[in-house]
Amino acid sequence: MSLISLQGVSKVYRVGDQEIRALDGIDLRIEEGEFVSIIGPSGSGKSTLMHLLGCLDTPTAGSMEICGREMARAGVGELARMRNREIGFVFQSFNLLPRLDVLANIELPLIYSGIPASERRERARRVAGDVGLAERLANRPSQLSGGQCQRVAIARALVNNPRIVFGDEPTGNLDSATGAMVLEMFEQLNAAGKTVVLVTHDPAIAARTRRVVEIHDGRIRRDAKA
Amino acid sequence: MNLFVAIHTGLREIGSHKFRSALSMLGIILGVSSLIATMALTRGMEEGTRTFMQQLGGLELVRVTPKEPSADMFDFAVLSPGCTLRDAEAILANAPLISHVSPELTLRTTVSREDGGGPERWTVTGVMPGYFVIGMHSLAAGRFLTDLDSSHGSRCVVLGHTVASELWPGVSPEDIAGRHVLVDGAPFEVVGVLDLYEREEDKRARQAGRKVSTRRWDPFRSKNQAVLIPFSTMFHEFLSGKFPEDSMHTMKLDALTVRVGDLSRFPAALEQVRAVLNQTHRGVDDFELDTREDWFDRVESNMRAARLSGGLISAISLVVGAIGIMNIMLASISERIREIGIRLAVGARPGDIFLQILVESVLVSAIGGVLGIGASLGLVEVLKSISPSENVPVITAGGVVFSVIFALVAGLLSGIYPGLKASRLNPINALRYE
Numbered sequence: 001m002s003l004i005s006l007q008g009v010s011k012v013y014r015v016g017d018q019e020i021r022a023l024d025g026i027d028l029r030i031e032e033g034e035f036v037s038i039i040g041p042s043g044s045g046k047s048t049l050m051h052l053l054g055c056l057d058t059p060t061a062g063s064m065e066i067c068g069r070e071m072a073r074a075g076v077g078e079l080a081r082m083r084n085r086e087i088g089f090v091f092q093s094f095n096l097l098p099r100l101d102v103l104a105n106i107e108l109p110l111i112y113s114g115i116p117a118s119e120r121r122e123r124a125r126r127v128a129g130d131v132g133l134a135e136r137l138a139n140r141p142s143q144l145s146g147g148q149c150q151r152v153a154i155a156r157a158l159v160n161n162p163r164i165v166f167g168d169e170p171t172g173n174l175d176s177a178t179g180a181m182v183l184e185m186f187e188q189l190n191a192a193g194k195t196v197v198l199v200t201h202d203p204a205i206a207a208r209t210r211r212v213v214e215i216h217d218g219r220i221r222r223d224a225k226a
Numbered sequence: 227m228n229l230f231v232a233i234h235t236g237l238r239e240i241g242s243h244k245f246r247s248a249l250s251m252l253g254i255i256l257g258v259s260s261l262i263a264t265m266a267l268t269r270g271m272e273e274g275t276r277t278f279m280q281q282l283g284g285l286e287l288v289r290v291t292p293k294e295p296s297a298d299m300f301d302f303a304v305l306s307p308g309c310t311l312r313d314a315e316a317i318l319a320n321a322p323l324i325s326h327v328s329p330e331l332t333l334r335t336t337v338s339r340e341d342g343g344g345p346e347r348w349t350v351t352g353v354m355p356g357y358f359v360i361g362m363h364s365l366a367a368g369r370f371l372t373d374l375d376s377s378h379g380s381r382c383v384v385l386g387h388t389v390a391s392e393l394w395p396g397v398s399p400e401d402i403a404g405r406h407v408l409v410d411g412a413p414f415e416v417v418g419v420l421d422l423y424e425r426e427e428d429k430r431a432r433q434a435g436r437k438v439s440t441r442r443w444d445p446f447r448s449k450n451q452a453v454l455i456p457f458s459t460m461f462h463e464f465l466s467g468k469f470p471e472d473s474m475h476t477m478k479l480d481a482l483t484v485r486v487g488d489l490s491r492f493p494a495a496l497e498q499v500r501a502v503l504n505q506t507h508r509g510v511d512d513f514e515l516d517t518r519e520d521w522f523d524r525v526e527s528n529m530r531a532a533r534l535s536g537g538l539i540s541a542i543s544l545v546v547g548a549i550g551i552m553n554i555m556l557a558s559i560s561e562r563i564r565e566i567g568i569r570l571a572v573g574a575r576p577g578d579i580f581l582q583i584l585v586e587s588v589l590v591s592a593i594g595g596v597l598g599i600g601a602s603l604g605l606v607e608v609l610k611s612i613s614p615s616e617n618v619p620v621i622t623a624g625g626v627v628f629s630v631i632f633a634l635v636a637g638l639l640s641g642i643y644p645g646l647k648a649s650r651l652n653p654i655n656a657l658r659y660e
Binding site: 051056057076077080081083084085089091095096097099108109111112113114117156160 | 228231238242564565567568569570571572573574575576577578653654657
């Protein structure tokens with residue numbers, strides 16, 4: 001049983017009377033523990049694919065099973081639950097809440113899991129320690145460097161112990177040294193057993209993953225396992 | 227997301243935009259304080275009127291007043307003796323629904339101490355014992371006039387508090403009872419002194435040692451200035467000489483008041499009085515029964531109208547305040563689209579977002595409501611100094627609770643639309659929003 005299983009998935013946007021076929025009949029299986037990158041030029045549909053895999057959106061057609069649940073026709077509540085419990089997101093632009101300190105940012109997913117405050121704090125502290133932020137818990141994101149911000153985002157993605165971690169151009173806003181460090185963190189996560197999916201346009205990053213899925217014009221052009 | 231977290235988040239949000247929050251609270255503050263003040267004002271008016279009504283004796287009292295007989299009775303008018311003591315006795319004997327009857331004869335004359343000191347002109351009233359109940363009197367010392375005093379025509383007098391203290395300043399009512407006064411030169415024994423009648427507010431002021439304002443209109447003035455002697459004594463001592471052709475029973479009364487025993491049988495009681503008076507007046511309709519029902523009703527409906535219109539205006543200002551909150555919540559949402567997107571991405575359900583916005587809006591109105599209570603205290607103080615003294619505004623717990631609940635409901639309603647709008651955001655678009 002695959003962790004992620006897509007069959008004939010299409011996503012069609014309607015802009016005025018024009019139809020834009022962002023994804024067109026995608027078949028894709030990702031097993032537990034894989035380290036996958038999705039690459040393609042901008043407009044290829046790779047972001048749309050990641051939004052679907054990340055349960056931020058639902059496909060227009062096809063079936064999409066994630067963690068054993070059919071999500072293609074799921075309601076907003078079920079999608080939110082999946083994002084909360086089984087999926088962690090790391091974005092290019094970090095997407096931290098500027099008015100919350102580091103600890104509160106990391107805690108955020110746990111608030112929506114209904115976990116009591118003391119346990120939230122405890123778990124957030126532990127994950128912050130894992131990513132090397134134990135000293136910066138009371139800082140605001142604006143007081144942190146880009147690499148630190150991305151580590152906060154990774155901690156937030158991990159705090160609810162999800163099965164899948166998505167990275168949407170996670171090194172795009174970082175210099176190459178910190179980018180390499182962040183990439184290393186993803187490798188360590190994968191080594192520890194997490195399924196990691198990175199979306200990137202950078203072939204160098206894709207080369208470090210063990211499977212590269214290339215998207216072009218909404219279709220899978222190449223699916224190569226290293 | 228539970229309520230506690232939502233409240234915590236909401237408070238932080240309000241705290242991080244102090245000026246904006248204060249602006250949106252302002253409408254609620256003004257609305258709540260003016261609503262409380264309006265309610266305090268109408269309550270003050272009600273209390274003023276109630277005191278006035280009390281002083282008049284309440285609904286149970288019916289005054290028998292003379293009037294011109296109708297045209298077809300005009301020729302027989304001379305047959306009627308008019309309102310006399312006989313009417314009073316007949317009503318008491320034959321109208322069982324009437325509990326008390328009080329005929330009155332009055333005379334304005336000099337009252338002084340036995341030694342002739344402290345002379346002043348007062349209105350002396352000859353009354354029957356029923357006057358005590360009808361006038362709603364109470365005694366500070368001694369006793370009231372009795373049937374025996376009336377039948378004997380004894381020379382005893384009951385003094386109102388003001389009269390007693392002007393005759394013997396600083397002497398307690400207990401010591402005044404038993405002393406003697408001269409009424410129009412004739413010696414009378416003071417058998418009783420009436421209580422000092424005053425309004426609650428004056429009483430409080432006096433007990434607190436403050437000076438009671440004298441510029442105020444005092445509804446109890448005439449009661450405190452009473453000089454009461456037995457009806458028969460009044461007639462025999464002072465009036466029979468002036469009106470030699472009259473007997474005590476044919477003398478025209480200055481006032482005749484009856485009290486209905488049971489208000490629920492008010493119309494039947496009026497019928498009985500009318501029937502008795504038709505007999506004693508020999509069928510001539512030269513009297514009228516003057517009830518206060520109509521007058522009280524009118525006062526009541528005026529009060530309701532004042533309460534309603536004042537409440538309405540303040541409620542409108544609260545609604546305006548609520549619209550202000552909604553406006554600012556909408557502005558704050560479009561400023562926080564990205565934040566909402568992030569929250570959705572980490573697993574917030576649309577309901578969580580809705581709750582957060584709703585709680586924030588209720589918090590704004592709740593804080594505004596509490597500040598509004600504070601503002602209303604100041605506002606009422608200002609109103610106190612400019613409103614007529616008998617209608618001093620009174621803040622009531624009911625008014626405060628009502629206003630705050632109204633404000634909370636306004637906050638709740640004004641949060642619904644922005645909350646719905648926020649919760650319907652698409653997470654992808656919200657995340658991309660710059």
